[in-house]
Amino acid sequence: MVKLKNSFQRKEKKYALSYEMYHKLKEELQVYMQEDEYGLHTIISVYFDTQDYEMIRQSIAKPNYKEKFRIRSYGVPKEHSEVFLEIKKKVQGVVYKRRISLPYRSAKRYIQHPHSLKLSSAKEQQIKQEIDWLFARKRLQPKVMIAYDRRALFALDNHDFRVTFDFNIRFRQEYLTKEITDFGERVAPEIDVLMEVKALGAYPLWFSEILAAFGVYPCSFSKYAQAYQRYLYCREDFYHVV
Secondary structure, three states: OOOOOOOEEEEEEEEOOOHHHHHHHHHHHHEEEEEOOOOOOOEEEEEEEEOOOOOHHHHHHHEEEEEEEEEEOOOOOOOOOOEEEEEEEEEEEEEEEEEEEEEOOOHHHHHOOOOOOOHHHOHHHHHOOOHHHHHHHHHHEEEEEEEHHHHHHHHHHHHHEEEEEEEEEEOOOOOOOOOOOOOEEEEEOOOEEEEEEOOOOOOOOOHHHHHHHHEEEEEOOOOOHHHHHHHHHHHHHHHOOO
């Protein structure tokens, strides 16, 4: 069983795959990796940003430091379901995540009244203070929902080495505050499967050899950035003109 961590750092690379290549890779990887206990599951994230999308625009510019904030749910949440308030930072290619878990009803209340939430854990309270500061500094508001269906694998000899496969990546700009649901439009219809490789250090030799054998190379793909560049940027200009 792979435990969801509240704080971690790693390098992440992404690869766009056809369905045919996905099946070939998955067959090769099953010798070295195991699918986690969640099987095919849906991940939903509501990304927060400034009124004019300052955070994602800065991220697209590829600075040495960038950050995002989101509410993340594993599956469509009910009022008592666990969700995460998560800050994701990238510093010179290394991804850092800091997050707190709480019931969905509490997360919705936090968005309306950020300083009303008190946490018993000192570590979680520290992370919450970071989130409070980001909210106050950027005046964040919910801007877009990103959802996808995922299968996740972890290496048998190193659970920190993970490979995930994301299908049907979709987005929605409306109906973000009352409830988290996973319906939306496809972000990149030309991509069948997006593979993400998450590692603390170098890839295992066997994994590098598999990628080389199939001629699979990394690409630059951010789900939120793609949604913004392909769809939200045009809508933003339209609303400003109107």
